[in-house]
Amino acid sequence: MRTAAARAAERVGGLALVFAAAPGDASPEAAARLRAAAGFVTAQEARDAAEQLLPRVQEVLASRAVLELPADPALGERASGGVLLQPLVWEEQIHGALVVGHPSAADDALRRDLAEAAEFLGLYCDHSQLAEAAGGQGSEEKNEEILKLSEALFAQDIELLRSHEKLSKVEKLKNDFIERMSRELRTPLNAIIESIISVLTGENETLSDAAKQTLRGALDDGTAFLRTLQNILDLWRIKQGELPVEIQDVNFREIVDEAIFSVQDAASAKPLVIEQQIGDDFPKIRTDVAKINQVLFLLLDNAVKFTQRGKVTISAQVEGGRLRCEVSDTGVGVCTDDQRQIFDEFYQVDEPASRRYTGSGLGLTLVRDLVVLLDGEISVRSEVGRGSCFSVTLPVQLAG
DSSP, X not given: OHHHHHHHHHHHTSEEEEEEEOOTTSOTXXXXXXXXXXXXXXXXXXHHHHHHHHXXXXXXXXXXXXXXXXXXXXXXGGGTTEEEEEEEEETTEEEEEEEEEESXXXXXXXXXXXXXXXXXXXXXXXXXXXXXXXXXXXXXXXXXXXXXXXXXXXXXXXXXXXXXXXXXXXXXXXXXXXXXXXXXXXXXXXXXXXXXXXXXXXXXXXXXXXXXXXXXXXXXXXXXXXXXXXXHHHHHHXXXXXXXXXXXXXXXXXXXXXXXXXXXXXXXTTTEEEEEEOOTTOOOEEEOHHHHHHHHHHHHHHHHHTXXXXXXXXXXXXXXXXXXXXXXXXXXXXXXXXXXXXXXXXXXXXXXXXXXXXXXXXXXXXXHHHXXXXXXXXXXEEETTTEEEEEEEEEOEEOO
């Protein structure tokens, strides 16, 4: 059980606890005890978390249903994405619960992995209880049942190994495909964009205004497509650990001005203004200029996209060796349920919104991964119909 808890905690980068149900004929919701824990600094922290979660564990034991809970500040950052409780069931017998606190939103892959782990633990617990019941009495019927369960346990191990091997191969194929497609598409796309720019900037008076407008539209679409490809490649490089961090002196106000300039055309097409609230005495800092620039552009681009009128504001301050930057808007906002998923890859709030607001659903995912790469944190506050505010906090040094 300790090994299973450790693997579950390692899988999510968070916390894991394994509870055992009351043995015998006692109702499972009447009692449950902590059997193993992982991801905690001290044993007392694990016991405190177990005591806090025990009522919800009893719910799972009674219902035999998976339970997903929102983030609980008392469990710390390693459970900031929420808590998932999975019953340990084997052949209609409830044996306990696997509880996992994860730092990011749960996706289908995580739910599938934890369900497999819970199934394995359920089989293990069933095997252990049966072996204990046999009590060395040499019951032929009990021994035969234990032997069958041992074979099932071994088959389960083999199937899990095969599944993980298949997943590893699929992941490698996916990564190879993403890298190749991103790189090979960028070359002809760059050539197309350069050709359009050459025609638009050349002294070619034979083009009609309509033709120029069409070319400008094609240029905008091509540039957006190229940016999406770059986002895909950057996400892939981050996952592979191949996107280095390069620290240098940074004039943060200049980066903000550059990011605002990049989204100004889209903003000017609406009754929308972009304001910055950054003092003239803002200090120079040391951080990765390219990644900070990318984070600010993506946040501003997202704010402009989902704000039809009103204002987008960017503010920043440095205090205690940390840069805190906020991008707020008066746009459509995001409901509470969706706020836990907006940083997931390709996630968009709903299909009608996907059609109305163009995009791949990768921008906020890349923002989160870049912020994490810089050892920072990102959060969102939002209210439907009133706008959103994204807050980024990064460790920085003051430039000498």
